[in-house]
Amino acid sequence: MIRGMILTRHAAAVEQWRPLVDYYRAIVCSATSTDYWLQLMWSESQGDTHAVNGDSGAAGLFQHLPTYWPGRRASTVRWLSERGVRRRWMRRGSKGPHVGEANIAVAMWLYLVQGFGAWSGSRRFPPEAYGPDVWWHDRGYVRVRVSGPPQRWQAPGTFG
Numbered sequence: 001m002i003r004g005m006i007l008t009r010h011a012a013a014v015e016q017w018r019p020l021v022d023y024y025r026a027i028v029c030s031a032t033s034t035d036y037w038l039q040l041m042w043s044e045s046q047g048d049t050h051a052v053n054g055d056s057g058a059a060g061l062f063q064h065l066p067t068y069w070p071g072r073r074a075s076t077v078r079w080l081s082e083r084g085v086r087r088r089w090m091r092r093g094s095k096g097p098h099v100g101e102a103n104i105a106v107a108m109w110l111y112l113v114q115g116f117g118a119w120s121g122s123r124r125f126p127p128e129a130y131g132p133d134v135w136w137h138d139r140g141y142v143r144v145r146v147s148g149p150p151q152r153w154q155a156p157g158t159f160g
Contacts, residue, residue: 013047014038017061020104027085028108037107040119049100060097062107062119069097069106076102076109 021037044063045051052059057066064072077090089102097103110118 011042014042015047017041017047017100017104020101024105024108027080027083028105029111032111037104040107040116044119049098049103060103061100062103062110064097064103064106064110066097070095072106072110073097073102075113076106079109079112080105 015038018034018038021034021041025032025034025037041047041061044058045061047061049060051061051063053063056063058064059066059069073095080087080090087101087105089099089105095102097106
């Protein structure tokens with residue numbers, strides 16, 4: 001019962017970001033699926049903007065490395081500004097990867113530049129990046145074999 005409550009809480013933490021993922025996905029990488037992004041977010045941070053990897057220092061929703069964050073943030077702001085996007089996080093004062101919207105936007109820009117290879121440490125998403133019948137997993141704790149992408153992102157252990 002406790003495990004189910006924890007999954008539900010974390011699933012809600014990820015789902016709350018759907019509108020912003022949709023927003024930036026439409027601008028930056030409309031060929032991808034919102035549900036892939038939410039699955040990736042689940043795997044990286046479980047929707048926690050303050051998540052930090054104790055080994056690498058990667059931080060935020062999509063676990064950006066601190067070494068690369070300033071340059072990637074600046075490139076994302078420049079790229080979005082050239083397309084007429086103006087958002088509060090783009091101001092100079094909101095610099096950290098713990099700002100959820102900034103973390104999402106930089107992840108989308110990073111996808112534009114590097115594809116999903118930027119998160120190549122695992123083979124958790126999306127199936128078309130690695131072929132059919134890939135392993136989806138969450139930090140190695142859950143392993144479920146699926147054929148093709150889920151129709152909607154689901155917390156680990158709930159794949160149909």
